[in-house]
Amino acid sequence: xxxxxxxxxxxxxxxxxxxxxxxxxxxxxxxxxxxxxxxxxxxxxxxxxxxxxxxxxxxxxxxxxxxxxxxxxxxxxxxxxxxxxxxxxxxxxxxxxxxxxxxxxxxxxxxxxxxxxxxxxxxxxxxxxxxxxxxxxxxxxxxxxxxxxxxxxxxxxxxxxxxxxxxxxxxxxxxxxxxxxxxxxxxxxxxxxxxxxxxxxxxxxxxxxxxxxxxxxxxxxxxxxxxxxxxxxxxxxxxxxxxxxxxxxxxxxxxxxxxxxxxxxxxxxxx
Numbered sequence: 001x002x003x004x005x006x007x008x009x010x011x012x013x014x015x016x017x018x019x020x021x022x023x024x025x026x027x028x029x030x031x032x033x034x035x036x037x038x039x040x041x042x043x044x045x046x047x048x049x050x051x052x053x054x055x056x057x058x059x060x061x062x063x064x065x066x067x068x069x070x071x072x073x074x075x076x077x078x079x080x081x082x083x084x085x086x087x088x089x090x091x092x093x094x095x096x097x098x099x100x101x102x103x104x105x106x107x108x109x110x111x112x113x114x115x116x117x118x119x120x121x122x123x124x125x126x127x128x129x130x131x132x133x134x135x136x137x138x139x140x141x142x143x144x145x146x147x148x149x150x151x152x153x154x155x156x157x158x159x160x161x162x163x164x165x166x167x168x169x170x171x172x173x174x175x176x177x178x179x180x181x182x183x184x185x186x187x188x189x190x191x192x193x194x195x196x197x198x199x200x201x202x203x204x205x206x207x208x209x210x211x212x213x214x215x216x217x218x219x220x221x222x223x224x225x226x227x228x229x230x231x232x233x234x235x236x237x238x239x240x241x242x243x244x245x246x247x248x249x250x251x252x253x254x255x256x257x258x259x260x261x262x263x264x265x266x267x268x269x270x271x
Contacts, residue, residue, distance in 0.1 A: 076154030
């Protein structure tokens with residue numbers, strides 16, 4: 001481009017570029033013969049699924065927690081590929097038969113007969129907030145038998161999509177957490193100050209269902225270590241959107257999508 005523009009400005013006859021291109025081609029030809037270094041993934045720990053250099057196993061319980069409640073984690077496919085996901089840490093704290101993970105967006109009775117049976121059981125609960133949801137504390141007081149808890153893992157919009165577009169998930173009794181605790185998952189942005197990660201929801205729910213306060217502390221320990229490691233290596237603390245709006249720190253343009261815009265307006269009204 002530089003040679004072409006100079007020739008046009010001076011009125012001189014353009015110099016043929018073919019020889020130069022040929023020379024460049026000859027110089028590049030050898031590059032194809034050079035060995036290519038493949039980018040290999042860092043070795044991962046088989047238990048916590050974290051890179052071995054930042055393994056979180058020292059923060060996990062030595063033995064899986066003994067619980068009677070069985071968790072079914074319904075995971076959106078986008079969560080499965082996230083680097084800083086919390087579900088592997090949750091699964092590492094519990095026996096394999098007490099934490100079952102199903103990945104997908106749509107769950108039909110034909111493809112998931114076991115899940116369909118679980119959803120029809122009177123002892124199954126699904127953790128999803130809403131006007132029709134009962135506070136989990138109230139249900140736990142009345143329930144003495146072992147229960148199954150279904151938790152949807154994904155962003156709020158992903159969780160909403162999974163809940164409302166799968167009729168199976170409207171069969172179990174719907175429950176919610178009545179808690180004012182703030183999320184300790186500070187390396188990921190939450191909509192409000194009281195929104196919790198999947199691991200935190202499970203920790204609080206199991207503590208209530210099992211009537212054992214030590215469960216929450218044990219499950220949260222690896223999450224606290226994960227956030228600490230990330231912050232030490234350059235990660236920034238992510239405040240909730242509610243916090244940013246309240247303090248005039250939300251500097252992103254308002255969303256154009258009507259549903260997302262409505263959610264932002266509701267957050268502002270809450271403030």
